[in-house]
Amino acid sequence: MELDLPFIWAAIIAFAVLAYVVLDGFDLGVGILFPFFRHKRERDVMMNSVAPVWDGNETWLVLGGGGLLAVFPLAYATILPALYAPIIAMLLALIFRGVAFEYRWRTRRAERLWDWAFAGGSTVAALMQGIALGALVQGINVENRAYAGGWWDWLTPFSLLTGLAVLVGYALLGATWLVMRTTGDLADRARRIALITAVATVAAMGIVSLWTPFLKPEYLDRWFRYPTALFTVLVPLLVIGCFVILVNGLQQKHDTRPFLAALGLFVLAYAGIGISFYPYIVPTSVTIWEAAGPDESLLFLLIGAAVLIPAILAYTSYAYWVFRGKVDPEEGYH
Amino acid sequence: MFDHFDALILARIQFAFTVSFHIIFPAFSIGLASYLAVLEGLHLWTKKPVYIELFDFWKTIFALAFGMGVVSGIVMSYQFGTNWSVFSDKAGPIVGPLMGYEVLSAFFLEAGFLGVMLFGRKRVGPGLHFFATLMVAFGTLMSATWILSVNSWMQTPAGFAMNEAGQFVPTDWWAVIFNPSFPYRFTHMVLAAYLTTALVVGAVGAYHLLRRTAPLRAGTMFSMAMGMISVVAPLQILAGDAHGLNTLEHQPVKVMAMEGHFDSHPNGAPLILFGIPNQEEKRVDYAVEVPKLSSLILKHDLNAPLNGLDTVPDELEPPVEIVFFSFRVMVALGFAMLGLGLWSLYCRFKGTLYSSDWLHRLAVVMGPAGFVAVLAGWITTEVGRQPYTVYGHLMTTQSLSPISAPAVASSLIAFIIVYFLVFGAGTFYILRLMGRLPRDAHGHLGQGPIRTTGFTPAPGLPDSPGGAHHHGNRGGARHGA
Numbered sequence: 001m002e003l004d005l006p007f008i009w010a011a012i013i014a015f016a017v018l019a020y021v022v023l024d025g026f027d028l029g030v031g032i033l034f035p036f037f038r039h040k041r042e043r044d045v046m047m048n049s050v051a052p053v054w055d056g057n058e059t060w061l062v063l064g065g066g067g068l069l070a071v072f073p074l075a076y077a078t079i080l081p082a083l084y085a086p087i088i089a090m091l092l093a094l095i096f097r098g099v100a101f102e103y104r105w106r107t108r109r110a111e112r113l114w115d116w117a118f119a120g121g122s123t124v125a126a127l128m129q130g131i132a133l134g135a136l137v138q139g140i141n142v143e144n145r146a147y148a149g150g151w152w153d154w155l156t157p158f159s160l161l162t163g164l165a166v167l168v169g170y171a172l173l174g175a176t177w178l179v180m181r182t183t184g185d186l187a188d189r190a191r192r193i194a195l196i197t198a199v200a201t202v203a204a205m206g207i208v209s210l211w212t213p214f215l216k217p218e219y220l221d222r223w224f225r226y227p228t229a230l231f232t233v234l235v236p237l238l239v240i241g242c243f244v245i246l247v248n249g250l251q252q253k254h255d256t257r258p259f260l261a262a263l264g265l266f267v268l269a270y271a272g273i274g275i276s277f278y279p280y281i282v283p284t285s286v287t288i289w290e291a292a293g294p295d296e297s298l299l300f301l302l303i304g305a306a307v308l309i310p311a312i313l314a315y316t317s318y319a320y321w322v323f324r325g326k327v328d329p330e331e332g333y334h
Numbered sequence: 335m336f337d338h339f340d341a342l343i344l345a346r347i348q349f350a351f352t353v354s355f356h357i358i359f360p361a362f363s364i365g366l367a368s369y370l371a372v373l374e375g376l377h378l379w380t381k382k383p384v385y386i387e388l389f390d391f392w393k394t395i396f397a398l399a400f401g402m403g404v405v406s407g408i409v410m411s412y413q414f415g416t417n418w419s420v421f422s423d424k425a426g427p428i429v430g431p432l433m434g435y436e437v438l439s440a441f442f443l444e445a446g447f448l449g450v451m452l453f454g455r456k457r458v459g460p461g462l463h464f465f466a467t468l469m470v471a472f473g474t475l476m477s478a479t480w481i482l483s484v485n486s487w488m489q490t491p492a493g494f495a496m497n498e499a500g501q502f503v504p505t506d507w508w509a510v511i512f513n514p515s516f517p518y519r520f521t522h523m524v525l526a527a528y529l530t531t532a533l534v535v536g537a538v539g540a541y542h543l544l545r546r547t548a549p550l551r552a553g554t555m556f557s558m559a560m561g562m563i564s565v566v567a568p569l570q571i572l573a574g575d576a577h578g579l580n581t582l583e584h585q586p587v588k589v590m591a592m593e594g595h596f597d598s599h600p601n602g603a604p605l606i607l608f609g610i611p612n613q614e615e616k617r618v619d620y621a622v623e624v625p626k627l628s629s630l631i632l633k634h635d636l637n638a639p640l641n642g643l644d645t646v647p648d649e650l651e652p653p654v655e656i657v658f659f660s661f662r663v664m665v666a667l668g669f670a671m672l673g674l675g676l677w678s679l680y681c682r683f684k685g686t687l688y689s690s691d692w693l694h695r696l697a698v699v700m701g702p703a704g705f706v707a708v709l710a711g712w713i714t715t716e717v718g719r720q721p722y723t724v725y726g727h728l729m730t731t732q733s734l735s736p737i738s739a740p741a742v743a744s745s746l747i748a749f750i751i752v753y754f755l756v757f758g759a760g761t762f763y764i765l766r767l768m769g770r771l772p773r774d775a776h777g778h779l780g781q782g783p784i785r786t787t788g789f790t791p792a793p794g795l796p797d798s799p800g801g802a803h804h805h806g807n808r809g810g811a812r813h814g815a
Binding site for chain 2: 051056061062063069070071078080087088091092096101102103106145146296297304319323
């Protein structure tokens with residue numbers, strides 16, 4: 001049997017990017033919500049709730065980028081120049097919010113400064129990721145194995161909308177994470193924010209979903225023709241289901257259910273984008289088979305991935321397990 | 335300010351700038367992760383509190399340095415695509431999977447266990463915590479293995495063919511990973527990381543020995559660091575020599591630039607100790623030479639012929655001045671490290687390791703030497719690879735993204751501002767943490783390795799300077815914390 005290596009790798013990279021989006025999504029979300037919590041003690045608890053795991057979460061982004069270079073070098077070499085400005089802005093933003101974790105505890109004088117670096121960095125990174133996503137969905141013009149568009153092609157009303165959608169979506173993940181991991185007044189306010197951002201997230205998903213099919217004839221075809229049109233019916237129903245569970249969980253003050261329902265929303269949105277994309281990796285210029293490197297490269301890394309990704313999932317789960325439960329406000333930083 | 339530069343030179347400056355900043359942090363954290371594992375292991379074994387106190391002291395510094403390494407590293411993993419997309423498309427099938435293995439086997443391991451190591455000691459118990467520390471240390475070494483394999487392949491490519499799309503295609507992964515320069519480069523860099531860390535630890539120990547507030551803690555780390563330097567500095571010189579011979583075999587042009595040999599020498603080449611290379615006139619001005627010594631070092635024969643840059647077309651020469659000077663900086667610092675190690679050995683046998691102020695002052699001055707040497711060494715090998723990205727196969731001019739100069743210029747300016755701001759602040763915090771070693775909490779002299787007289791930090795001692803009183807009191811107040 002011949003293995004379809006590009007297809008397997010597309011699935012692995014899709015998984016890595018999804019893992020990144022939901023995992024770094026909630027810790028970026030905590031940063032996005034920093035301005036809504038003004039007291040030092042609250043911010044300490046918020047940061048402590050993600051400090052032991054954020055680094056691992058962000059590693060999925062490196063796997064997404066590194067994986068793309070390894071198995072779809074043509075996609076890597078065309079997407080990144082096309083999204084030059086948002087990618088650079090995202091990297092710079094991630095620098096600010098990444099160092100804020102440690103810096104914030106090393107200074108009293110400049111603590112507020114690093115609070116802003118954390119909040120600003122998280123917000124800009126989320127916005128840029130959303131803009132990059134929108135620009136990718138719009139399509140990237142490739143000629144002779146190189147990006148052939150202009151420097152501002154990524155900036156459109158659609159990409160700005162997806163930027164805002166990802167921003168409120170991450171804020172929702174962050175808020176439900178805080179509901180799960182904190183207590184008292186902080187958790188109550190996180191619950192209120194979760195409700196508002198849940199409504200905003202679902203609304204943004206609706207607008208993006210209605211807009212997307214009209215960007216490219218391929219998408220329209222995909223969404224309104226059998227058999228993929230089945231998803232057109234199914235996905236909105238599931239979204240409504242998740243939304244109901246989320247709101248219900250918030251009202252009943254359930255700890256984990258809102259977070260899980262928010263994750264469900266992200267998985268559905270992601271699946272929807274995947275349905276539009278497939279089989280392109282650079283819409284609508286390059287398919288996964290055209291972008292794939294030689295089989296020798298794909299197979300070599302697949303052997304490692306088959307062993308190491310389950311191991312990563314195991315010890316990452318263990319790390320999450322070690323730091324389970326509510327954050328103790330008295331514990332302090334390391 | 336970059337008006338008259340083209341996109342190529344700007345992209346090269348940007349890569350050089352971001353990678354130079356980045357390498358500083360791994361060069362430190364590779365060694366520090368291993369040092370932390372040793373400290374925690376020694377504490378588990380001997381139960382001496384000083385080891386866990388030092389662990390906690392260096393752990394906080396490690397967390398800062400590691401964080402800076404992570405964020406500056408993410409930039410690197412995307413910069414191949416933004417600025418060097420043609421290189422990425424062509425070399426991606428080879429370097430991509432190696433970097434993929436780095437992410438899967440090293441980055442996740444470090445990140446996954448770093449949280450447990452920093453925040454989890456109370457939650458997981460000493461055994462599992464030690465395991466987490468070992469995994470972090472192991473992860474840093476795995477990371478070094480893969481990324482040095484990538485770099486070495488770009489220097490001495492092997493195990494590949496070219497396909498019709500102009501891509502490098504792997505034919506033999508074993509040959510790719512263990513390409514000719516990899517074992518030498520790996521050894522040289524890991525030893526460099528250990529030396530860099532030992533110099534920093536030694537400088538911090540020496541600084542606090544000079545301040546006389548925590549002789550047990552400061553003395554313990556100083557002794558460990560000097561011991562490390564005494565062993566590793568000579569090994570590093572041997573490894574560097576072997577690496578140089580390997581470069582002579584596979585990248586002779588780079589060695590010509592390092593040596594400043596513009597002319598071929600059929601009857602034994604001189605070693606140019608110092609001079610100013612003049613690439614336009616193809617000579618070294620004001621050269622101070624030792625006849626035939628270069629042939630002795632490189633060929634182990636006084637009269638062995640050595641080719642010069644006159645055998646290489648001009649357009650295939652690397653920039654000689656940079657390579658020539660950076661190589662000399664690295665070598666000079668290497669011998670200075672050897673000197674420090676030997677002097678510390680002498681003091682150790684004389685029993686003055688903890689009391690020789692001049693040794694401590696030298697150790698403080700040498701604190702940053704490892705970083706400078708690492709940067710100088712990388713400049714030598716990377717600039718010496720020019721004008722190629724994949725040596726002999728892909729020119730730097732053919733590797734660039736189809737980007738415009740203003741785009742690269744703006745991102746370059748943004749990187750420069752952000753890096754100096756962010757990493758400047760981080761360096762300041764690290765230096766401040768290094769300056770705050772709490773006063774010894776457990777007992778006094780005699781329990782540790784310290785057996786000299788004259789620096790008990792008790793108040794009122796005649797030779798205890800005024801400053802020590804204040805620091806002593808502050809340190810004392812912090813005992814319970």
